[in-house]
Amino acid sequence: MESFYEKQKFNQWWIKLSIFIPFVIVFWGVITGKTQAENGSSMLVAAVVLGFISVLFYFANLETKIDTDGITIRFFPFQRVYYYVRWEEIESANVRTYKPIREYGGWGLRYSFKHGKAYNVAGTVGLQLVLKSGKKFLIGTQKGEELRQFLSELNRTKNLTCIQN
Numbered sequence: 001m002e003s004f005y006e007k008q009k010f011n012q013w014w015i016k017l018s019i020f021i022p023f024v025i026v027f028w029g030v031i032t033g034k035t036q037a038e039n040g041s042s043m044l045v046a047a048v049v050l051g052f053i054s055v056l057f058y059f060a061n062l063e064t065k066i067d068t069d070g071i072t073i074r075f076f077p078f079q080r081v082y083y084y085v086r087w088e089e090i091e092s093a094n095v096r097t098y099k100p101i102r103e104y105g106g107w108g109l110r111y112s113f114k115h116g117k118a119y120n121v122a123g124t125v126g127l128q129l130v131l132k133s134g135k136k137f138l139i140g141t142q143k144g145e146e147l148r149q150f151l152s153e154l155n156r157t158k159n160l161t162c163i164q165n
Contacts, residue, residue: 003067004150006143008121010057010107023050062121064139066150068158071129073139075109075119087160091130094164095148098126098138107140127151 056077063082065072070086104110104118111117120126120140127139127147141147155163 003065004143004147005066006062006064006141006147008062008064008140008142010060010121022046023054060121062119062140064127064141066127066147066154068154071127071139073119078109085129085131087158087162089131089133090162091132092164093127093129093151093160093162095125095141095144095151096128097124098128100124100140104138 059077061076063072063074063076068087070084070089072082072084074080074082098104100107100110100118100120100123103115104112104120107120107122109117109119115138116136118126118138118140120138121142123140123142125141125144127141128136129138130136151163154160
């Protein structure tokens with residue numbers, strides 16, 4: 001048991017479809033020449049915006065590393081610097097099922113007044129952290145059971161009272 005590492009990307013079919021369909025519409029109009037002169041600039045703007053959004057989703061990823069010293073997360077490209085929390089700063093940590101839309105308003109880098117910050121890409125399982133400072137945040141995971149086992153083993157070896165099973 002050295003560390004837990006996970007890198008997640010936005011791979012949901014509905015995200016790809018919601019980007020692909022407008023792309024097809026814009027480029028179909030450009031290819032067939034059915035755009036009028038006054039609509040040409042708006043088609044170009046639409047193509048640039050769609051291109052930017054596509055690149056953003058392609059490169060966006062959530063990295064999580066948990067080891068005996070603490071937890072490191074980064075939601076690239078929204079966070080360029082890794083966010084690090086030492087175990088000594090954590091009041092409680094537990095893997096739980098959550099409702100992304102109801103609790104945080106969806107997926108991504110989200111904030112809720114009641115539940116704190118969320119770093120999530122897909123799914124409904126995450127590591128809920130409450131810091132001694134009172135801050136709350138949740139880190140989504142696609143490896144819930146593996147994370148539970150890792151935290152349980154870490155708790156046994158390091159006797160971290162903040163980890164709740």
